[in-house]
Amino acid sequence: MYIMIVGGGEAGYYLAKQLVEDGHEVLVIEKDAAKCQKIADELGDIVLRGDGCEGVTLEAAGTGRADLFIALTGDDEDNLVACQVAKNKFNVRRTVARINNPKNEAIFKKLGIDTTVSSTALILANIEQELPFHPLIPLLTIKGSGLEIVEVKVPPHSAMVGKRIDELLLPQQCLITLVIDEEGTPRVPSSDTSIRAGDEVVAVCRRETEDALRAVLTTPARETE
Amino acid sequence: MGCGRVGAELAALLDYEGQEVTILDIDPDAFGQLPPDFKGNCVVGNGIDQDVLQRVGLAEADAFVAVTPGDNRNVMASQIAKHIFGVPRVVCRIFDPIREELYHSLGLETISPTREVARLLKEALERKPAETPRGEG
Numbered sequence: 001m002y003i004m005i006v007g008g009g010e011a012g013y014y015l016a017k018q019l020v021e022d023g024h025e026v027l028v029i030e031k032d033a034a035k036c037q038k039i040a041d042e043l044g045d046i047v048l049r050g051d052g053c054e055g056v057t058l059e060a061a062g063t064g065r066a067d068l069f070i071a072l073t074g075d076d077e078d079n080l081v082a083c084q085v086a087k088n089k090f091n092v093r094r095t096v097a098r099i100n101n102p103k104n105e106a107i108f109k110k111l112g113i114d115t116t117v118s119s120t121a122l123i124l125a126n127i128e129q130e131l132p133f134h135p136l137i138p139l140l141t142i143k144g145s146g147l148e149i150v151e152v153k154v155p156p157h158s159a160m161v162g163k164r165i166d167e168l169l170l171p172q173q174c175l176i177t178l179v180i181d182e183e184g185t186p187r188v189p190s191s192d193t194s195i196r197a198g199d200e201v202v203a204v205c206r207r208e209t210e211d212a213l214r215a216v217l218t219t220p221a222r223e224t225e
Numbered sequence: 226m227g228c229g230r231v232g233a234e235l236a237a238l239l240d241y242e243g244q245e246v247t248i249l250d251i252d253p254d255a256f257g258q259l260p261p262d263f264k265g266n267c268v269v270g271n272g273i274d275q276d277v278l279q280r281v282g283l284a285e286a287d288a289f290v291a292v293t294p295g296d297n298r299n300v301m302a303s304q305i306a307k308h309i310f311g312v313p314r315v316v317c318r319i320f321d322p323i324r325e326e327l328y329h330s331l332g333l334e335t336i337s338p339t340r341e342v343a344r345l346l347k348e349a350l351e352r353k354p355a356e357t358p359r360g361e362g
Contacts, residue, residue, distance in 0.1 A: 053297060055323035077273050077297040081324070084300075089327050103275050111304055 001025065004066045004092075006052030006082045007073035008035045011098065015072065017043055027061055053081045055089060063090040070096045076104050083113045136214040139202070146206050149177075152217045156197040159221040166191035168216055171209035178202040226250075226272035226302050227293035231318070233258035235290065240265045247281050250293075272302045278310065288314035296321050303333055 001024050005012050008030030019026045020043055029052040030036050039047040050057035052071065063069065069086040071079035076099050083095040097113045099105060102121040109116070140149040154161065160168060165176055180186045182198035195201070195217070205213050228236070228250035236248045237260050246265030249272050250256065256267045270277035272293065283289065289306040291299035296319045303317035316334045319325040325337035 053324070054321065055327070075297070077295065077301040080301050080304075081297040084331075085324065085327060088331060101274060107275065107305055107309060110308055 001067040002027075002062075002065055003068045003070065004029065004061060004063060004086070006030075006069075006071045006079070007098075008032070008039050008047060009072070009074065012072045013039055013042075015070070016046065020044075020046065029057060029061060053078055053085060055085060058085060058090060063092060066090070066092050068092075068094045068096070070098075072098045074100070076100055080104075080108060080111065080113065083108075084111065087112060136210055138210075141207075146208075147173075147204055148207055148210070149202065149204055150210060150213070152201045152203070152214055154195055154197060154199045154201060154217050155220070157220040158195075158197070158217060159219055160195050160217055161197045161221070162194060164192050164194050165189050168195070170203075170216060171205065171212040174203055174205040174209055174213055176201055176203045226289070226291045227299075228252075228255040228258060228267070229292065229294065230258065232290075232292045235292070236265055237263055247286075249277070249281060273298055273305065275305060275309065278302075278305060283310045283312060286310075286312050288312065288316070290316045290318075292318045296324055300324070300328055300333070307333065 003019055003024050003026050005016055005026065005028045008028045012028055012030070016026050016028050016039065026046050028039055028047045029050055030039065030047060031049070031051055033049060036047045036049045048057070048061050050060070052058065052073070063086055066086070069083060069092045071082040073079055079097040079099065083097045086092040087095050094115070095113055096115040096117065097108055099108060099116050099118045100120060102118045102124070105116045105118055105121070137151045138148055139151055142148065170176070176189055178186055179189045179193060179195070180200040180202070181196060187193060201217055203213060226232070226249045228248050232248060232250070236246050240246050240263055247268060248256070248259070248265060249268045249270055251269065251271055253269045259267070268281050270281070272278065272291070283306060289303065289312045291302045293299055299317050299319060303315050306312040307315045316336065317328065319328060319335050319337055320339050322337045322340045325335045325340065329335045
């Protein structure tokens with residue numbers, strides 16, 4: 001396959017390297033002379049210096065016979081235009097664009113780019129699996145005591161929204177010390193203070209009860225309720 | 226979108242005509258180019274960010290003009306305005322005549338200053354020196 005890559009930064013370099021090893025014909029288009037030199041030194045004569053959005057450059061690169069066109073620069077608008085030029089002027093069948101703003105995925109689809117890869121979206125998807133939703137943020141560890149001061153944000157769908165503090169089934173040795181509402185106004189709570197959506201709850205708890213505290217404040221209300 | 230020389234000039238012209246104008250630029254200092262009595266709305270923000278365009282009320286706009294120095298930014302913003310927000314009138318400046326031709330053929334209303342100015346200069350050269358230049362050349 002003849003694969004063209006626009007953008008010879010880190011991503012472009014390593015992708016080109018892998019594709020060359022897999023036996024494909026690869027051409028990297030890169031504006032920066034130093035990056036071009038590095039690719040040429042390491043991977044051989046597979047780099048063309050120029051602007052991958054320019055018709056003239058793409059013509060010289062033989063874009064018309066490319067099987068796959070991948071735009072990997074750091075700028076979403078450049079990747080969009082490079083792919084659109086490849087597709088509409090040179091009839092490249094498959095185009096892939098890297099995007100930084102995950103919201104551009106839908107826009108690019110609508111504007112005819114076959115595939116988008118968003119590193120931001122990939123990283124987000126990974127950390128959302130690793131981290132609990134609306135994580136508890138440790139603010140301060142009180143040395144030698146096993147106690148911590150932590151902050152938990154109450155999500156809008158939490159079952160505790162509207163409940164009073166004395167109705168919460170808090171873990172042992174856990175004390176809610178401050179409630180900061182969405183406007184940023186702090187309240188020192190009493191037992192009848194009610195929890196509102198978006199509140200930031202600051203509490204003192206033992207490290208081992210962190211998860212239980214987070215669960216109390218963030219577990220969603222059942223849909224039947 | 227884009228408060229450079231052309232953007233500021235156009236915004237001021239439309240403002241004097243009594244149009245409701247919002248001008249967008251990523252650089253807060255750019256608005257210094259506007260005349261002091263400019264009554265329109267100046268917004269600092271990235272014109273290729275859908276959220277920013279939403280916030281400035283692009284969905285209610287009657288027209289959108291992209292005149293940043295970057296052809297690709299103009300192209301992307303114009304396509305978002307036209308195809309995502311459904312703005313009835315979108316005009317996009319593209320310096321590169323090749324790209325201008327392509328996006329024109331794809332249905333975008335485009336102007337290439339490079340081509341237009343070259344044409345005007347050629348016409349000026351071809352006129353007899355005594356002849357008074359006409360506005361439209």
